[in-house]
Amino acid sequence: MLVVEDDPAIAELVATYLGRDGHVVSIAATAEAALARMDEIPDLVLLDLGLPGMDGLQFLRAFRTASMAPVIIVSARESDEDKLEGLGLGADDFISKPFSPRVLAARVGALLRRIDLESGADPDRVAGGAAAGTSNVLGFGSFLLDGDAGTLARDGGILRLSRREFQLLYFLVSRPGRSFGAAELHREVWHLEHGDLSTVAVHIQRLRRKIEEDPAEPRWIKTVPGSGYRFAPGQDAQ
Ligand code: CA
Numbered sequence: 001m002l003v004v005e006d007d008p009a010i011a012e013l014v015a016t017y018l019g020r021d022g023h024v025v026s027i028a029a030t031a032e033a034a035l036a037r038m039d040e041i042p043d044l045v046l047l048d049l050g051l052p053g054m055d056g057l058q059f060l061r062a063f064r065t066a067s068m069a070p071v072i073i074v075s076a077r078e079s080d081e082d083k084l085e086g087l088g089l090g091a092d093d094f095i096s097k098p099f100s101p102r103v104l105a106a107r108v109g110a111l112l113r114r115i116d117l118e119s120g121a122d123p124d125r126v127a128g129g130a131a132a133g134t135s136n137v138l139g140f141g142s143f144l145l146d147g148d149a150g151t152l153a154r155d156g157g158i159l160r161l162s163r164r165e166f167q168l169l170y171f172l173v174s175r176p177g178r179s180f181g182a183a184e185l186h187r188e189v190w191h192l193e194h195g196d197l198s199t200v201a202v203h204i205q206r207l208r209r210k211i212e213e214d215p216a217e218p219r220w221i222k223t224v225p226g227s228g229y230r231f232a233p234g235q236d237a238q
Contacts, residue, residue: 001108002042003027004034004059005074006051014046014074017101018108031059041067043108044108047091049075049082056081058154060089068150068163070111074099076090087199088206112193138173140220140233143211145173152211159210164189168203169211176233179224204229 005011008029015025026042028034031054034045045063060071073086076097083094093111095104137148144153148170150166152159161169168189172180182200182219186192190199208215222232 001025001044001046002034002037003046004051004056005046005048006030007048010048013101014104015107021105021109025106031056031062034059035062038063038066038217041069043069044112045069045071046104046108047071047073047075049073049077049086055188057089058086058088060091064162065160067210068161068166070163072107072111072116074104083196084198084202088202090164092164138170140173140231145170147174161207161210165203165207165210167202169207169221172229172231176231179227179230181228184228 001018003011003014003018003025005014005027006029009029011027011029015027018025026037028037031051035054047060048054051059056073056075060073063071068090071090071093072081072093072095073091074095074097075082086094093107095107118126138145138147142154145151145166146153147170148162152161152166152169168185171185171189180188182197185200186195186197204221205215208218208221211220212218220232222230224230
């Protein structure tokens with residue numbers, strides 16, 4: 001695990017608690033130092049937003065070009081804008097400073113368990129490309145969605161999706177024609193009963209920008225007035 005944190009006292013506290021749970025933790029005091037270590041992609045990143053030089057959100061943007069590994073933002077920044085931007089960039093969770101290190105360790109454990117439980121989104125297997133012949137490959141239009149590799153491909157190229165975007169898309173595509181409300185998607189894809197449902201709309205918008213020719217008139221992910229979203233399969237192009 002990688003802790004990106006410029007306050008050495010906080011970084012050591014986090015490392016100590018995660019170390020007790022058996023995790024191997026390395027600390028980077030700046031985003032630049034963290035990115036310089038990307039030859040060894042971490043399994044999970046704990047990310048401070050307020051950093052000297054490049055800030056946490058800039059780090060997240062750069063990190064997501066290399067890895068879909070889970071990222072927890074640990075920050076005193078409270079604005080919804082920061083949270084939405086972080087979620088849009090593929091952050092998986094937020095922990096506000098000041099925090100209880102035991103709560104932080106528990107949230108890390110919960111996130112890792114959630115990832116283990118989720119099928120078809122192993123962050124270690126993202127780079128391989130769409131493997132032909134596996135049973136978890138779903139096709140729509142010219143897209144191939146590979147549940148084993150955790151990738152979306154089109155015309156042989158891999159499209160860049162965050163882990164959560166992939167999970168949301170896979171959930172919808174594997175249930176064609178069915179409508180799901182934001183609360184249901186939040187529960188099924190995020191595995192959260194409570195929280196900010198606008199996250200779902202943000203992710204739908206981001207997916208549409210990546211897969212729809214005209215995101216304002218989506219062909220694949222339709223908005224169902226009053227009930228949420230559905231994936232429109234086959235020739236259904238209403
Ligand atoms: Ca800081």
